[in-house]
Amino acid sequence: MPSLSHVHLFRRISLFLSLMLVMIYFMEPVSKANAAANDEERQETYEQLKSGKRIWTDKAYVKPEQPTVYLTFDDGPSKLTDRVLDILREEGVLATFFMLGEQVETYPEKVRQAVKDGHAIGNHTYNHKYNELYSSVATFWKQIEQTEQALDEAADVRTKLVRAPGGTFGNFDAFYYYYLDQAGFEVHDWNVDSGDSKRVGVPASEIIQTVKNGPFGDEVILLMHDGTGHEQTVKALPDIIRLFKAKGYAFAPLSPQVKPVHFSAGKIKWNRSVGQALHNKLSAEAGEQRLVFEEWNAEQEQGSTQQEAGGLQVQGPAEEVWSVQEQQVLKGTAFEGNNRNVGNQSMPFAPLEIILGSGKLLFEPGKYRMIDGHNLVPVRNLIEAMGGHAEWREGQHTAAVHYGSRVIEYDFSHHEMRVNQGGKQTVYHLPQMELRDGTVYVPLRKTVELLGSHIVSYGVDKDNGRMQVEVALTGGYAFTYGF
Template sequence: MALRFVLPKWIYFIFCFALLSGAGFGSFVPVSYAGSAEQQQEDQPTVYLTFDDGPSKNTSTVLDILAKENVLATFFVLGEQAEARPELITRIVNEGHSIGNHTYNHNYKQLYSDFREFWRQIKKTEDILDSIAGIRPSMIRAPGGTYTNFDEGYFSYLEQGGYLVYDWNVDSGDSKRRNVPASEIKKGAKAENIKGDVIVLMHDGGGHEETVKALPDIIRYYKDKGYQFAPLTPDVKPIQFGVASKIKWNRAQPSEAWLKEHVSANAAVLTSTQKQPELPLHIINGKDTVSLQNNEYKQFERSYYVQLRAAVERFGGTVRWSPESKKAEIRLGGSSIVLESASGKVTVSEPRKEPRSFQSSMWLTDGTTYISVRNLAEMMNRQVADYTLTETKREVVLK
């Protein structure tokens, strides 16, 4: 069930997944800080930046900004736009962002006059995303939001089908009329009166160039306020608007036979695509191999992540969290490594060499910081040479 502003329900799916991409193969190693990192994360609110209606010509620039700022976000995409720009869907996935389903064509009258049409569009978009990137997102955002568009039936049928519906608690206002200026969007995107986590509504569809202009300042605002950034995943409790006393639409009701045939059978199929791995993950570095059990790494769609603390210590290193500086200090293979949680910057100091720095792909959840296997290898002055991710074997080889 899900959190709604008027009629509370809680939707709780025990899938703690994320998308971070690596060097051409989409496999990752998460890391967790030691000791007081968990406390630090509990006190630090999270902002989930979300973008609707893409991908469009604006999406590449949005992705460039997010990469520069080391921020992961969520894209609720339209099926017809995904069909037109499959390379952007691939880039979104490969750069570690989450994808949600925003129906196929965004046509309110079609979508809200008959739940069967809403369902058809969700499944059509799901098939498109599966063909492009091998993903079937369980996260949905209703075009225009759920208020006055959804009734209890829509909420209930989607819940029964295994989906999670996400509204928002901060609206940037970038779609309330044409050509909303960047200055107004920046003001609307600020969570000035909200305590705790924030889901921000923005758009990367056509005609939203001003949103792109506003984005760097919006990110800076939340960084200055001490927020951590993360993509939405199925473990994040949805915010849903309450059911309005009057719905805008006259609609036909699906039959029990139709619901049984389409909705009831869907949850098991959707869940089966998002199972946690049951095999250990082996990371091979020369003669050294570390093995992480299935409760020490997580799978989201086609990517895998492990806890840093386990990986570093099994390679003979140590991790220490500094609450004053909010940095992880890592000793690994004779190197001193500093990972800055706020910016994602990693600095590696090796004997008789100039320090080197790089930006890591980080993702934070439940007091744990995740980092890609590409970045873990880079810390060790290694690269990914090969990988095997099958139903019987999970293995990454470094060189």
């Protein structure tokens, strides 16, 4: 005869198994419904792309405080790249090199030197052959992957910057943009063409005059080339740099925070099509690529060396809000950017104080994050300090934020954000958000704006060694929260 304890154990096991069967019974229809909804969404996306509509993930870009020129060089590296790097070093400016995979494999040491000098690296496909790249989006995607691998092997580099050979006009359709965007890449055309490739051997004087003709906007993305046969571009480069210096421009490398220039669609020159099966395949690969970027970011964060000065840890390039001068005030030493970190991920170097009406919210370094040039803060702390509340829906793997009439849902199962207000829902696919160690991190500026408030100012509290952000709240919500 079994003991009483064995009977209880048997009953507990039976109850557990019964509960599991009940859960499976009720969850199966939900899973099927979710799968059907996902299929319907994919079909809708496909139809929109097929009609020519461009679909973008939600992103935030940073406008520079002064007119800025982004010098870009295509088709390298080549034997000319060393001289270009020498000139840039002599003039004290940084640039962006959109490199071909086959050239990277030929001149890996030049890639490493460009990275060492602090320049940005971009992906310019593998072989630059238009008839291959634009006859099929699958071929274009494959060449992006080939060049990504070549850069990784040559200089341990991954880049989110992409430039289409010949530019996107007449070459890209909505599908090309969509897969690259979903993967986390930024496609950059240009708004000033130096004219150095309109024919063989364009003289330096003509290149300089073409650049002088502008147009000169607040942000100039200048197209040049450092590939074989562009000796005249190298000759013209010092005068071009001095031209922009005389006009008061700052120089900077491109980054994911720079709003890209995209040409208009134009009539597509190529006879091609994308079927539903290929769309599903490339969409999945784009999602895998985004995960690669995220994993790379995590590895860089764990493995990178941090500088310490004045009790503050510093790493990576300046966050969008803080000027280099402000960072120098905070940490009391020269600031050096590390352009090798994908997405410009860096460790916070100072406490972050958010002023919310009469209240304040303080985050010490390590309690908030800096990714892609933006402050990411714990959403629960932020929303409660603003006077709202947040909840975690475990079964849905979703954080829900309630603030006045607004509800924001951060869905980590589908990697999307849903903003609900007045019966209307807006969905942002692949938004900037993180779930790390049980804490949901969201971008400060974007979240504040989605909640109907706005940021009034940024600054530095030199006495306390803090970065400060002042938020104007709607509805008079505010109370003090700190740790």
